[in-house]
Amino acid sequence: MNHPKIGIRPTIDGRWGGVRESLEEQTMGMAKRAAKLIEDNLRYPDGEKVEVVISPTTIGGGAEAAVCEEFFANQNVVGTLTVTPCWCYGTETMDLNPNTIKAVWGFNGTERPGAVYLAAVMAAYAQRGLPAFSIYGTEVQDKDETTITADVAKKILDFARGAVAVGIMKNKSYVNIGSVSMGIAGSVVNVDFLQKYLGMRTEWVDMTEVLRRITLGIYDHEEFERALAWVKEYCKEGMDINAGKDFPEIIKKSRYIKDDEQWEFCVKHAMVVRDILEGNPKLAEMGWHEESLGRNGIAGGFQGQRMWTDWLPNADFTEAIMASGFNWNGKKMPTPFATENDTLNGVAMMFGWLSTGKAPIFSDVRTYWSPDAVKRVSGKELGGYAKNGIIHLINSGASCLDASAAAKDENGNGTMKEWWNLTDEDVKACCEATDWCRADYEYFRGGGFSSHFKTSAEMPVTMIRVNMVEGVGPTLQVIEGHTCVLDDDVHRILDERTSKTWPTTWFAPKIGVGAADSVYNVMAKWGANHGATVEGHVGDRLLTLASMLRIPVAFHNIEGERIFRPHSFNGFGTADLEGQDYRACAYYGPLYK
Numbered sequence: 147m148n149h150p151k152i153g154i155r156p157t158i159d160g161r162w163g164g165v166r167e168s169l170e171e172q173t174m175g176m177a178k179r180a181a182k183l184i185e186d187n188l189r190y191p192d193g194e195k196v197e198v199v200i201s202p203t204t205i206g207g208g209a210e211a212a213v214c215e216e217f218f219a220n221q222n223v224v225g226t227l228t229v230t231p232c233w234c235y236g237t238e239t240m241d242l243n244p245n246t247i248k249a250v251w252g253f254n255g256t257e258r259p260g261a262v263y264l265a266a267v268m269a270a271y272a273q274r275g276l277p278a279f280s281i282y283g284t285e286v287q288d289k290d291e292t293t294i295t296a297d298v299a300k301k302i303l304d305f306a307r308g309a310v311a312v313g314i315m316k317n318k319s320y321v322n323i324g325s326v327s328m329g330i331a332g333s334v335v336n337v338d339f340l341q342k343y344l345g346m347r348t349e350w351v352d353m354t355e356v357l358r359r360i361t362l363g364i365y366d367h368e369e370f371e372r373a374l375a376w377v378k379e380y381c382k383e384g385m386d387i388n389a390g391k392d393f394p395e396i397i398k399k400s401r402y403i404k405d406d407e408q409w410e411f412c413v414k415h416a417m418v419v420r421d422i423l424e425g426n427p428k429l430a431e432m433g434w435h436e437e438s439l440g441r442n443g444i445a446g447g448f449q450g451q452r453m454w455t456d457w458l459p460n461a462d463f464t465e466a467i468m469a470s471g472f473n474w475n476g477k478k479m480p481t482p483f484a485t486e487n488d489t490l491n492g493v494a495m496m497f498g499w500l501s502t503g504k505a506p507i508f509s510d511v512r513t514y515w516s517p518d519a520v521k522r523v524s525g526k527e528l529g530g531y532a533k534n535g536i537i538h539l540i541n542s543g544a545s546c547l548d549a550s551a552a553a554k555d556e557n558g559n560g561t562m563k564e565w566w567n568l569t570d571e572d573v574k575a576c577c578e579a580t581d582w583c584r585a586d587y588e589y590f591r592g593g594g595f596s597s598h599f600k601t602s603a604e605m606p607v608t609m610i611r612v613n614m615v616e617g618v619g620p621t622l623q624v625i626e627g628h629t630c631v632l633d634d635d636v637h638r639i640l641d642e643r644t645s646k647t648w649p650t651t652w653f654a655p656k657i658g659v660g661a662a663d664s665v666y667n668v669m670a671k672w673g674a675n676h677g678a679t680v681e682g683h684v685g686d687r688l689l690t691l692a693s694m695l696r697i698p699v700a701f702h703n704i705e706g707e708r709i710f711r712p713h714s715f716n717g718f719g720t721a722d723l724e725g726q727d728y729r730a731c732a733y734y735g736p737l738y739k
């Protein structure tokens with residue numbers, strides 16, 4: 147991965163003869179400390195540490211700003227962080243590159259007017275139509291203080307993480323395999339959105355390409371044997387919902403791959419889909435050079451239903467294992483991969499993955515259960531986070547296996563980890579917590595297997611959705627809450643009323659913030675049938691990312707004090723943060739227009 151970097155711009159009062167000399171060490175010291183903070187705390191999705199470059203000199207005016215810009219030019223710098231403890235000359239030192247994401251940290255030390263420069267250069271950025279993030283600590287620090295305070299550190303990291311996410315998506319591909327599934331609007335790919343907002347290439351691959359590669363053997367046969375052995379050892383058989391059923395003829399005659407050959411087919415499907423997105427040098431060794439290149443895909447989806455699944459095994463294994471933090475080769479970078487080709491949910495999965503390094507969960511937002519309804523059907527009261535009601539997140543077996551929450555944190559609590567922190571025990575535990583049920587032939591005539599688990603830990607999570615709204619364009623929904631663990635009998639009663647062989651996550655949104663005034667209204671206001679969920683309360687990170695991408699946030703429950711957007715957004719009004727966001731995003735428009 148050609149990693150996008152953060153460029154740091156130590157900026158200084160240009161007056162030689164005493165002022166500048168007295169500030170050189172402190173200014174460059176801020177740059178080095180900010181660089182270390184980012185390198186020590188942030189990782190790319192592939193697990194590598196985020197790379198930072200620092201201007202070769204402090205920047206006192208336009209000449210040195212040009213030297214810095216030239217130095218950054220061939221370093222793939224996606225975001226610049228200007229740092230200063232003093233007054234500087236705003237329009238002479240500002241980053242005028244229209245393509246970088248910008249932030250400025252003004253040290254809160256009163257010996258020199260760093261904060262005055264911060265405000266001055268923010269005015270310059272607002273006047274020039276270049277939104278920039280303003281970072282200023284709440285507490286005055288002594289000028290020789292080298293600690294970066296927690297509030298400043300958080301803003302530096304949230305800025306850098308969002309800028310890196312923007313850079314990771316740029317020039318990558320989103321690969322749709324198949325077309326629109328069952329009339330799902332999110333499956334209707336909006337190429338303008340992917341190109342102009344995310345800088346991504348949209349690729350289409352017909353589902354017959356998967357069949358071609360399986361049929362002609364265009365996959366690594368040695369790896370296939372290994373993967374099949376892993377499946378036999380770790381993907382244990384679950385209930386067969388079809389057993390004993392006398393299906394109508396149309397279903398019986400539709401299953402093309404025999405039951406005892408379906409796992410082989412599903413494993414090949416998963417390997418082929420991965421190779422289509424990422425490429426695989428082994429294929430070149432086999433004489434399949436073009437296939438070995440892949441499509442530079444960091445995310446994608448598979449249509450499945452219905453033209454494939456009405457005769458061939460479904461892609462639930464593929465979709466689950468692509469999005470998981472591990473596979474038969476051990477722990478690996480998750481790939482946001484959308485069921486039913488729901489591209490807008492695939493992008494939501496990608497945003498969550500880029501914001502956490504964790505596996506994103508794909509789900510139907512399927513059922514709102516009020517406390518009264520649960521009491522009626524189970525005789526039990528909902529309590530804890532579930533006390534105001536719960537939402538059933540479940541989709542035909544596509545959810546990443548990390549969502550079983552079988553991985554354990556340092557206190558032994560179930561959680562979902564950055565993939566690079568997964569241990570062998572975590573991987574085994576996630577496999578142990580999952581069984582694989584044969585697909586419901588009424589839905590999936592061609593068969594296949596569905597991952598089946600229930601999220602077995604109470605975790606903070608954030609559910610995300612990208613919607614396309616005529617008259618606005620892309621919008622984002624971000625709802626924080628918790629997963630809930632229900633009593634076994636309550637879970638069983640609720641789960642068995644619906645598709646009981648699919649993976650379940652019980653979600654209790656945090657209510658009482660913004661428009662999220664009830665669990666019911668979270669369900670009622672959700673923009674589509676799917677949601678992408680990641681572990682952690684990371685709604686603030688997603689709102690920062692959305693502001694960088696100029697995607698307005700239509701619905702969220704993130705407390706006002708946690709919202710970090712470019713300073714110039716204040717110019718679009720400050721009393722109503724939602725309206726401000728909409729007006730600023732509408733004016734600035736997409737990054738790559």
Ligand SMILES: C[C@H](O)[C@@H](O)[C@@H](O)C(=O)CO
Pocket residue numbers: 451486510541542589675
């Ligand atoms: C099997 C069914 O068609 C499911 O795929 C359907 O309920 C969906 O997931 C719709 O999003």
Ligand SMILES: [Mn+2]
Pocket residue numbers: 485486509510541542675676
């Ligand atoms: Mn669905």
